[in-house]
Amino acid sequence: MSKHDITLNVNGKKYELTVNSNELLLNVLRDKLFLTGSKYGCGIAECGACTILKDDESYFACMVPAVAADGWNITTVEGLADGDKLNPVQQAFIDNSAIQCGFCVPGMVVTSTALLRENPDPDEDFVKDYLRGNFCRCTGYVAMVKSVLDAASKMKEAK
Amino acid sequence: MSVIGKNTPRIDGPAKVSGKQQYASDIIIPGMMYAVTLRSPYPHAEILSIDTSEAEAMGAVCLTYEDIIPVIYNERSVSVPAATYRDRTVLPKKARHIGEPIAAVAADTEELAYKAMQALKVEYKVLDAVYEPEEAMKDGAPQLYDKIYFGDEEVIVKNNIGVVRNIDEGDSVGGFARADRIFEEDFELPRIYHCQLETKGCVAAPDTEGGITVWATAQSIHGNRQLLAQTLGLPLSKVNVKKITLGGGFGSSIQVNTVTPICAALAMKARRPVKLLSAREEDFYSHHKYPSKFHVRIGVTNDGVITAAHVKALIDFGAHQIQPMSFMGCVAGWFASLYKYEGNIKFDGVAVYTNKTPCCAMQGYGNPQINFAIESMVDIICNEMGFDPIQFRLKNYRGTGEEFWGQGPTIRSIIKSCGVEESLVEGSKLMEEWATRGKPEDKHGDILTGVGLARGFHCSGTAGPKEGEVIDYSSALVKVNEDGSIDCVTPVMDHGGGTWDALAKILTEVFKVPLNMVGLSPADTKNTGYDVCTHATRGVYCGGAAVYNAAVKCRDKLLEFAGRVMDEHPCHLEIVENEELGQGFIQVKGFPQKGRTIGEVAKIAQINSWGTAMYAESFRQKNCPPCFTTHFVKVAVNTRTGEITIPKVVIYGDCGVAMNPDLLYGQLIGSFNRGLGYVLYENLPHDERTGKLKNNGLLVDYKMPTAVEMPKAENVIVRHAHTYEPTGPFGAKGIGEAALASVQAAIANAIYNATGIRFTKLPITPEIMLKALQEKGLAHK
Ligand code: FES
Ligand code: FES
Numbered sequence: 059m060s061k062h063d064i065t066l067n068v069n070g071k072k073y074e075l076t077v078n079s080n081e082l083l084l085n086v087l088r089d090k091l092f093l094t095g096s097k098y099g100c101g102i103a104e105c106g107a108c109t110i111l112k113d114d115e116s117y118f119a120c121m122v123p124a125v126a127a128d129g130w131n132i133t134t135v136e137g138l139a140d141g142d143k144l145n146p147v148q149q150a151f152i153d154n155s156a157i158q159c160g161f162c163v164p165g166m167v168v169t170s171t172a173l174l175r176e177n178p179d180p181d182e183d184f185v186k187d188y189l190r191g192n193f194c195r196c197t198g199y200v201a202m203v204k205s206v207l208d209a210a211s212k213m214k215e216a217k
Numbered sequence: 218m219s220v221i222g223k224n225t226p227r228i229d230g231p232a233k234v235s236g237k238q239q240y241a242s243d244i245i246i247p248g249m250m251y252a253v254t255l256r257s258p259y260p261h262a263e264i265l266s267i268d269t270s271e272a273e274a275m276g277a278v279c280l281t282y283e284d285i286i287p288v289i290y291n292e293r294s295v296s297v298p299a300a301t302y303r304d305r306t307v308l309p310k311k312a313r314h315i316g317e318p319i320a321a322v323a324a325d326t327e328e329l330a331y332k333a334m335q336a337l338k339v340e341y342k343v344l345d346a347v348y349e350p351e352e353a354m355k356d357g358a359p360q361l362y363d364k365i366y367f368g369d370e371e372v373i374v375k376n377n378i379g380v381v382r383n384i385d386e387g388d389s390v391g392g393f394a395r396a397d398r399i400f401e402e403d404f405e406l407p408r409i410y411h412c413q414l415e416t417k418g419c420v421a422a423p424d425t426e427g428g429i430t431v432w433a434t435a436q437s438i439h440g441n442r443q444l445l446a447q448t449l450g451l452p453l454s455k456v457n458v459k460k461i462t463l464g465g466g467f468g469s470s471i472q473v474n475t476v477t478p479i480c481a482a483l484a485m486k487a488r489r490p491v492k493l494l495s496a497r498e499e500d501f502y503s504h505h506k507y508p509s510k511f512h513v514r515i516g517v518t519n520d521g522v523i524t525a526a527h528v529k530a531l532i533d534f535g536a537h538q539i540q541p542m543s544f545m546g547c548v549a550g551w552f553a554s555l556y557k558y559e560g561n562i563k564f565d566g567v568a569v570y571t572n573k574t575p576c577c578a579m580q581g582y583g584n585p586q587i588n589f590a591i592e593s594m595v596d597i598i599c600n601e602m603g604f605d606p607i608q609f610r611l612k613n614y615r616g617t618g619e620e621f622w623g624q625g626p627t628i629r630s631i632i633k634s635c636g637v638e639e640s641l642v643e644g645s646k647l648m649e650e651w652a653t654r655g656k657p658e659d660k661h662g663d664i665l666t667g668v669g670l671a672r673g674f675h676c677s678g679t680a681g682p683k684e685g686e687v688i689d690y691s692s693a694l695v696k697v698n699e700d701g702s703i704d705c706v707t708p709v710m711d712h713g714g715g716t717w718d719a720l721a722k723i724l725t726e727v728f729k730v731p732l733n734m735v736g737l738s739p740a741d742t743k744n745t746g747y748d749v750c751t752h753a754t755r756g757v758y759c760g761g762a763a764v765y766n767a768a769v770k771c772r773d774k775l776l777e778f779a780g781r782v783m784d785e786h787p788c789h790l791e792i793v794e795n796e797e798l799g800q801g802f803i804q805v806k807g808f809p810q811k812g813r814t815i816g817e818v819a820k821i822a823q824i825n826s827w828g829t830a831m832y833a834e835s836f837r838q839k840n841c842p843p844c845f846t847t848h849f850v851k852v853a854v855n856t857r858t859g860e861i862t863i864p865k866v867v868i869y870g871d872c873g874v875a876m877n878p879d880l881l882y883g884q885l886i887g888s889f890n891r892g893l894g895y896v897l898y899e900n901l902p903h904d905e906r907t908g909k910l911k912n913n914g915l916l917v918d919y920k921m922p923t924a925v926e927m928p929k930a931e932n933v934i935v936r937h938a939h940t941y942e943p944t945g946p947f948g949a950k951g952i953g954e955a956a957l958a959s960v961q962a963a964i965a966n967a968i969y970n971a972t973g974i975r976f977t978k979l980p981i982t983p984e985i986m987l988k989a990l991q992e993k994g995l996a997h998k
Pocket of ligand 2: 465
């Protein structure tokens with residue numbers, strides 16, 4: 059097993075780490091940086107619970123070897139809010155009662171944040187399709203889709 | 218302003234959207250080891266020996282059958298011991314299904330643990346396996362067990378039959394004789410998987426006093442504590458299970474999850490904290506919904522009165538009993554309570570061991586299964602005899618004043634609130650297409666549409682006026698702080714439905730304080746009285762009632778103090794709301810001129826050494842009121858592809874007073890989504906040669922509905938009936954499991970209305986739909 063020195067920029071903080079070549083980014087985030095907001099749900103890119111951002115793009119952290127993330131600029135769910143001020147998507151999830159057990163919610167709000175950066179003015183079908191990679195067993199998605207649309211319109215108003 | 222019945226943002230919302238909410242799998246303790254289980258590759262095999270030496274040489278701590286206390290238990294402890302079968306140990310001497318944990322190892326890293334697990338050498342004697350209950354009951358079939366226990370009695374297992382349950386009430390022979398027509402049909406529902414997003418897991422940390430602290434995926438912290446004390450041979454006072462948020466349960470953590478006692482035993486052996494999480498593939502082999510086969514007979518008169526019904530049930534519950542006994546009692550109860558049948562019902566149930574994953578409760582405990590059968594039958598009857606489906610239901614349903622079986626035959630109560638009529642009548646107006654749905658033979662084109670109706674219910678808790686075979690009570694401690702804020706400690710769990718918000722609202726209403734003045738304290742099994750479990754849709758109705766009763770007694774104590782402060786008899790005092798002061802205000806009834814805030818009174822009581830206004834209570838409800846649901850579903854069947862889509866649904870829920878309507882609607886919509894999966898996609902077939910799941914435990918090969926399969930948001934119409942449950946906290950009863958009960962039949966009935974094809978077996982996948990369309994000459998090329 060070879061060891062590698064890597065640098066990760068996570069939520070605006072720089073971490074220098076030594077990792078094994080078979081270590082996954084999700085495990086490094088959770089077990090080494092104690093950022094347990096990103097969840098394990100399947101480990102095979104099927105549920106989206108582990109979703110993080112690399113710059114503005116979403117990735118499944120369970121599929122990324124930590125060595126491959128060397129030098130990445132990462133935002134996890136813990137980094138979405140500005141202090142106690144939630145980002146518009148997070149706030150919309152609360153306002154639209156889109157949360158139940160909450161285990162999928164970190165991945166959902168991260169994916170939805172990426173969605174709105176990619177398309178600030180989505181329609182319902184676009185949102186549904188975009189969220190297809192994020193699994194939620196509790197809510198039936200309707201309130202989540204509404205939340206994303208709500209966040210989009212609030213962000214437009216704020217401009 | 219009272220917040221009961223109002224939408225308020227979830228208290229745990231900010232923690233959940235920011236990734237700060239902790240789940241059992243998030244617990245990290247310094248010096249913690251990681252554990253992995255070795256799972257049986259065979260569906261049926263004796264374990265002759267396990268050689269751990271190589272793994273131990275790698276620095277791992279190993280746990281095998283040799284290390285455990287051989288207590289034989291049933292991990293689901295909500296039924297009384299005398300009504301519980303016991304057949305398993307923490308680790309087995311004989312593997313009875315693929316994926317059953319047979320040994321475990323813990324090491325400093327997950328990677329090392331995994332390597333050590335691979336270094337275990339197991340000698341198996343592979344045995345023949347059996348997968349179908351019909352085969353398992355045959356003479357000469359492979360036997361999973363020789364003997365098991367029922368309560369304290371030893372039971373010899375014959376032909377793999379685990380439980381037989383027969384119930385006979387009224388005079389079904391006479392009832393059928395009076396019927397003008399008798400309808401008879403077979404129904405079959407598949408084995409499916411909970412797929413709660415958090416896989417089962419546990420973190421266990423031994424302490425220096427010989428005890429242990431545990432964080433586990435759990436719907437009942439006390440249920441976990443009791444089993445762990447037994448299997449570790451510790452006094453209860455040495456086992457502390459912490460209340461922690463659960464990432465979805467749907468019934469799969471009513472029982473103590475298999476990995477929990479293994480993790481605890483490993484930690485005790487290693488004398489270090491241990492974390493054991495299930496991989497998704499392992500979780501897939503750990504708990505399923507009961508697959509069910511029913512034969513249903515119903516007698517009806519020409520004027521539309523059901524005179525008798527008989528259900529025969531065959532249940533395949535897999536390799537261990539997680540209480541198929543109470544499951545069958547409940548199936549009988551759901552069936553018996555749906556309609557009146559002039560009191561003439563018969564139920565004959567058999568539940569059978571097979572070499573498959575053990576089955577357990579999954580939202581409804583048999584209710585979605587039997588509801589599919591009965592509500593499909595009602596549709597058949599109405600179609601064949603020309604009855605109006607709403608009028609027929611109204612004529613025959615059990616409503617206010619009628620008896621309801623809350624949890625099998627031993628737990629019954631009288632219905633005191635009922636929104637069935639409102640739901641059926643108003644629901645049919647909201648689904649405008651209902652009136653114009655027409656008959657299957659009138660429909661043409663390559664997309665056929667239809668509308669279906671079904672109604673259902675579930676109990677709210679399992680507490681009848683008389684105690685039965687299920688334990689039901691909860692505990693709470695409530696205290697008023699010296700600034701008027703309120704603390705509450707209770708073991709009642711919330712799986713995401715919003716139980717904790719409801720408990721907080723109950724407190725605000727008793728003390729007339731705003732929501733932000735109420736806090737639910739961290740709780741564990743040491744600092745709380747017993748709570749049976751959040752199951753059976755009992756969280757708000759039973760757990761909430763315990764909180765309510767503790768709060769009222771705490772308030773009485775506070776008013777006693779206030780009487781001393783204000784020179785009044787406490788019986789003349791009341792707490793009213795005072796928005797300006799931001800907390801409850803105690804005054805002489807009707808006289809606001811002079812008074813004190815609850816905080817002032819608590820503070821004066823403290824300064825004068827009178828004590829703290831607090832009260833701890835364990836409380837049992839004495840009813841199990843039904844919460845009702847009604848579904849009107851519109852379907853569109855593509856006759857070229859067999860694909861079924863849902864353009865619109867109307868959902869009516871009756872939960873008494875809705876503590877938080879948005880959270881209620883969330884549960885109703887979420888359940889509709891899961892029901893959609895149950896009817897249209899989900900199934901877990903086994904490979905008969907290997908005993909493996911055909912999807913190999915991979916999520917990628919288990920289709921469930923996503924956001925895309927749901928109707929447009931504006932076409933998901935959800936309402937709640939205007940009822941008040943007199944026995945519930947502020948008029949509330951439950952909703953959770955009722956929300957799923959009637960989804961299945963409503964969709965299947967809609968498919969019949971669209972195509973004239975009656976499906977009595979689920980799921981109805983596009984392939985199955987297409988084949989049926991082809992057979993009927995309805996498929997388009
Ligand atoms: S855990 Fe990464 S997609 Fe499921
Ligand atoms: S809220 Fe539970 S999985 Fe989405």
